[in-house]
Amino acid sequence: MYSTTATDASNFVSTFNTSFYFIAGISLLLLIGLTVIMLYFVFRYNNKKNKVAVQNEGNTRLEIIWTVIPILLAIAMFYYGWAGWKPMNKAPKDALKITSVARMWSFSFQYENGKQSPDLVIPVNTPVKLNLVSLDVIHSIFIPAFRVKSDMVPGREKMMWFLPQTVGDFDLYCSEYCGLRHSYMNATVKVLSNEDYTSWYADSSKVITATEESVPGAEGLKIMINQGCNACHSSDGTKIVGPSYMNLYGEKQVVIREGKEVTVTVDDEYIKRAINDPNSEIVKGYPKGLMQSYKATLSDDDISKIIEYMKSLNDK
Amino acid sequence: MNTQKEFGEPGYLDYKGRYKGLFSWIFSTDHKRIGLLYLFSILSLFAIGATLGLLMKFELIAPGKTIMGPQAYNAFFTLHGIVMIFAVVIPGLPAVFGNFLLPIMIGAKDVAFPKLNLFSWYLYVTGVVLVIISQFAGDGPPDTGWTFYAPYSFRTTGTMLPAVFGAFVLGFSSILTGLNFLVTIHRMRAPGMTWLKMPLFPWSLYATAWVQLLATPIIGITLLMVVAERTLHIGFFDPSLGGDPLLYQHLFWTYSHPAVYIMILPAMGAISEIITTFSHKTIFGYKFMVVSVLAIAFVGYFVWGHHMFTSGMSGTALYTFSLLTFLVAIPSAIKVFNWISTMHKGSIDLQTPFYWAIAFIFVFMIGGFSGLILGSLAANVHLHNTNFVVAHFHFIVFGGTGFAFFGAMHYWFPKITGKMYDKTWANIGLILFFIGFITLYGPMFYLGFKGMPRRYFDYDEVFHAGNIISTMGSWVLYSGLAIIIINLFASLKGGAKAPSDPWGGKTLEWTIPSPPPVENFTETPVVTKGPYDYKQV
Numbered sequence: 078m079y080s081t082t083a084t085d086a087s088n089f090v091s092t093f094n095t096s097f098y099f100i101a102g103i104s105l106l107l108l109i110g111l112t113v114i115m116l117y118f119v120f121r122y123n124n125k126k127n128k129v130a131v132q133n134e135g136n137t138r139l140e141i142i143w144t145v146i147p148i149l150l151a152i153a154m155f156y157y158g159w160a161g162w163k164p165m166n167k168a169p170k171d172a173l174k175i176t177s178v179a180r181m182w183s184f185s186f187q188y189e190n191g192k193q194s195p196d197l198v199i200p201v202n203t204p205v206k207l208n209l210v211s212l213d214v215i216h217s218i219f220i221p222a223f224r225v226k227s228d229m230v231p232g233r234e235k236m237m238w239f240l241p242q243t244v245g246d247f248d249l250y251c252s253e254y255c256g257l258r259h260s261y262m263n264a265t266v267k268v269l270s271n272e273d274y275t276s277w278y279a280d281s282s283k284v285i286t287a288t289e290e291s292v293p294g295a296e297g298l299k300i301m302i303n304q305g306c307n308a309c310h311s312s313d314g315t316k317i318v319g320p321s322y323m324n325l326y327g328e329k330q331v332v333i334r335e336g337k338e339v340t341v342t343v344d345d346e347y348i349k350r351a352i353n354d355p356n357s358e359i360v361k362g363y364p365k366g367l368m369q370s371y372k373a374t375l376s377d378d379d380i381s382k383i384i385e386y387m388k389s390l391n392d393k
Numbered sequence: 394m395n396t397q398k399e400f401g402e403p404g405y406l407d408y409k410g411r412y413k414g415l416f417s418w419i420f421s422t423d424h425k426r427i428g429l430l431y432l433f434s435i436l437s438l439f440a441i442g443a444t445l446g447l448l449m450k451f452e453l454i455a456p457g458k459t460i461m462g463p464q465a466y467n468a469f470f471t472l473h474g475i476v477m478i479f480a481v482v483i484p485g486l487p488a489v490f491g492n493f494l495l496p497i498m499i500g501a502k503d504v505a506f507p508k509l510n511l512f513s514w515y516l517y518v519t520g521v522v523l524v525i526i527s528q529f530a531g532d533g534p535p536d537t538g539w540t541f542y543a544p545y546s547f548r549t550t551g552t553m554l555p556a557v558f559g560a561f562v563l564g565f566s567s568i569l570t571g572l573n574f575l576v577t578i579h580r581m582r583a584p585g586m587t588w589l590k591m592p593l594f595p596w597s598l599y600a601t602a603w604v605q606l607l608a609t610p611i612i613g614i615t616l617l618m619v620v621a622e623r624t625l626h627i628g629f630f631d632p633s634l635g636g637d638p639l640l641y642q643h644l645f646w647t648y649s650h651p652a653v654y655i656m657i658l659p660a661m662g663a664i665s666e667i668i669t670t671f672s673h674k675t676i677f678g679y680k681f682m683v684v685s686v687l688a689i690a691f692v693g694y695f696v697w698g699h700h701m702f703t704s705g706m707s708g709t710a711l712y713t714f715s716l717l718t719f720l721v722a723i724p725s726a727i728k729v730f731n732w733i734s735t736m737h738k739g740s741i742d743l744q745t746p747f748y749w750a751i752a753f754i755f756v757f758m759i760g761g762f763s764g765l766i767l768g769s770l771a772a773n774v775h776l777h778n779t780n781f782v783v784a785h786f787h788f789i790v791f792g793g794t795g796f797a798f799f800g801a802m803h804y805w806f807p808k809i810t811g812k813m814y815d816k817t818w819a820n821i822g823l824i825l826f827f828i829g830f831i832t833l834y835g836p837m838f839y840l841g842f843k844g845m846p847r848r849y850f851d852y853d854e855v856f857h858a859g860n861i862i863s864t865m866g867s868w869v870l871y872s873g874l875a876i877i878i879i880n881l882f883a884s885l886k887g888g889a890k891a892p893s894d895p896w897g898g899k900t901l902e903w904t905i906p907s908p909p910p911v912e913n914f915t916e917t918p919v920v921t922k923g924p925y926d927y928k929q930v
Contacts, residue, residue: 089771089774093772093775097771097775100766100769100772104763104765104766105762107762108759108762115751118736119736119751122739122741123742123743124673124743129740130740130927132927133675134675134679135677135680135681136677143727144727147722147723147726148720151720154765154768155715155719157769158769161769161771161772162770165771165774214544214545214548215545217703219846221775222844224774224775226703226775226777226778227705228703230638230704231544231633232637232638233632233638250844253542254537254542254545254848256548257463257467259848260463260848260849260852261851
């Protein structure tokens with residue numbers, strides 16, 4: 078049904094190419110032609126060779142010719158662009174539906190069975206429809222190899238679809254400026270064969286669902302992922318934007334409070350302050366003003382769940 | 394500077410008024426002195442903006458951190474954009490050369506409202522000071538990019554309010570300049586100068602002035618809405634307050650796209666003057682040149698949506714904006730054809746301003762053609778918000794307006810200062826500038842085509858080679874720029890005296906002494922011929 082002869086990474090590569098090379102080709106011809114004519118005139122009619130200029134106020138017929146021909150070319154260019162774009166507007170009904178969630182500064186992809194992945198894992202030769210959600214500011218999902226891009230606007234329903242045609246890994250970038258770590262907000266598109274995809278999809282070992290309450294801190298982790306805490310705070314000791322959660326609970330930290338260095342213990346009270354009023358105490362060595370208060374979004378109950386999760390990261 | 398000795402009137406530079414020293418400039422309502430006030434303010438800000446660009450390019454020479462962190466990089470491109478767009482390129486040609494030359498070229502003694510003209514410069518300086526304050530006040534410099542896109546501009550902790558308010562004040566300066574020019578052109582043309590006897594630079598300023606007057610208030614109210622939203626939490630644009638981020642983009646581009654025509658139309662006007670003067674030939678298709686300037690200004694209002702092809706507008710909006718975008722290219726193409734035809738069978742005097750003009754035509758064509766690619770819906774989806782766009786608008790705004798600005802500077806420098814400059818150094822500077830420009834921005838087309846998004850502090854190894862070439866281009870460009878500026882300043886002291894008409898120009902500014910006397914004309918000129926009458930030569 079979706080057979081293609083070329084080995085393009087997606088179905089939109091060829092429509093992009095048609096439109097791009099048609100315009101670029103005509104443009105290049107005109108650019109070279111006009112530049113050569115201009116340089117010839119400059120050389121041929123410079124005042125050493127041509128002492129007296131021949132006055133010529135214009136030529137209406139020429140003006141009409143070089144108005145009408147460019148209009149026709151422009152309409153042809155418009156047509157190819159429109160024709161290539163039109164199919165992007167409507168996804169096939171049988172497309173695989175994945176919700177793509179963006180926040181500062183990470184993507185996550187949520188599948189219909191509850192599976193979540195930081196990379197977009199999809200089967201080859203199956204149309205994929207991404208339901209685009211942004212949790213904070215405008216992001217834009219951009220897969221250069223597929224020639225597709227769409228802004229992800231908070232509060233707006235948007236979708237993007239494409240048909241991956243080759244197995245392999247492709248880069249996915251955020252292309253709408255979204256702050257400090259904009260250039261690190263990327264992911265990988267993993268196009269798998271149908272068999273590989275089916276087994277990946279069925280593997281639920283990495284799925285965190287509300288039912289798995291036996292895992293320590295699972296609920297806290299879920300809240301964290303939903304709020305995007307992990308874009309800035311790692312769970313494995315790596316320093317990203319803020320301090321890592323690993324081995325943090327119960328430790329002593331040097332913070333700057335009202336311009337003075339103070340040593341505090343990371344306990345429940347401190348974590349609550351750090352989430353609700355993050356800029357009143359800044360951990361030494363970290364920039365001020367990057368984190369906003371989560372007072373309105375996280376309840377005390379949510380925070381204690383996150384603390385449970387943090388505790389589970391000690392002694393790893 | 395012996396204007397007084399030869400013509401019995403002191404040149405505007407020697408005139409002794411009520412004030413002395415610096416005050417004789419900042420309290421002067423002489424359109425020529427105000428033009429120079431703008432020139433020095435704009436050149437200083439241009440030096441800052443260009444240095445920021447140079448440092449950004451150096452940061453991008455290798456992946457990862459080279460000389461600055463991501464927060465500094467984001468603040469750099471924000472300030473680079475605000476300074477270059479609002480304080481350099483938009484006022485550039487109209488405020489400097491428009492102020493200086495518009496009254497002279499239409500045979501008037503000054504603009505219609507000289508005090509308002511000076512007030513516009515005060516507003517300009519106030520706007521710039523506010524932008525500078527935003528860099529040092531509060532929790533850190535703004536980091537939203539010059540577009541201030543919502544809702545990021547409500548989330549960032551960077552100091553937004555002074556920067557946004559600064560842009561608002563700069564807008565008012567632009568509106569008042571536009572109003573002043575409109576009235577001047579309508580009311581103060583010399584006897585006999587009918588509309589179709591007016592030179593093309595004033596025509597381009599006329600079209601520009603309408604855009605300044607009608608489009609700038611939109612950005613004004615939009616920026617005020619941002620201020621109200623940040624301070625009073627009224628939900629216009631932030632979805633968390635019930636606002637719509639796309640509304641912000643529509644309002645922003647409804648101004649900021651016509652603003653591109655504020656930048657490029659006077660550039661086209663200046664290039665028309667230069668080409669006809671050095672070809673010693675009347676402009677080819679004068680009426681079509683006039684109509685095309687007006688057409689660009691008019692159609693330019695209706696294409697803003699092409700900045701938002703991936704934002705989520707309706708399909709109908711998308712293809713309407715795309716079609717109009719293709720059509721707005723037509724009048725620009727007509728101008729290029731007419732410029733080249735003007736050279737045909739001319740007697741071309743190969744001087745520095747003419748080289749700038751042909752370099753302008755070349756880079757402007759590349760900018761225009763890449764704009765066609767971006768106007769195409771299917772191509773835009775891939776290229777939007779990549780380095781391709783950055784390359785495209787630098788070819789138009791820096792390649793177009795920048796080349797025309799330096800061309801105009803070398804063309805009118807003898808008239809403004811009464812001095813000639815060293816042509817060899819001027820040409821060396823131009824060649825370096827041109828090579829550096831192509832090397833800097835050319836590879837960015839390729840980087841964008843390969844998928845490198847814009848405003849990226851860091852990038853994948855696949856984009857490394859293109860970035861190295863681009864960074865090296867920035868060094869060549871910057872050295873060319875330094876040579877050009879140093880050469881012009883050196884000529885102020887050591888340059889030979891300029892005659893009143895060094896290039897054989899036919900427009901009115903070449904009929905009066907260099908530098909012009911305070912009142913421009915001892916006797917009001919009476920115009921009987923078209924603007925580019927070379928028949929008697």
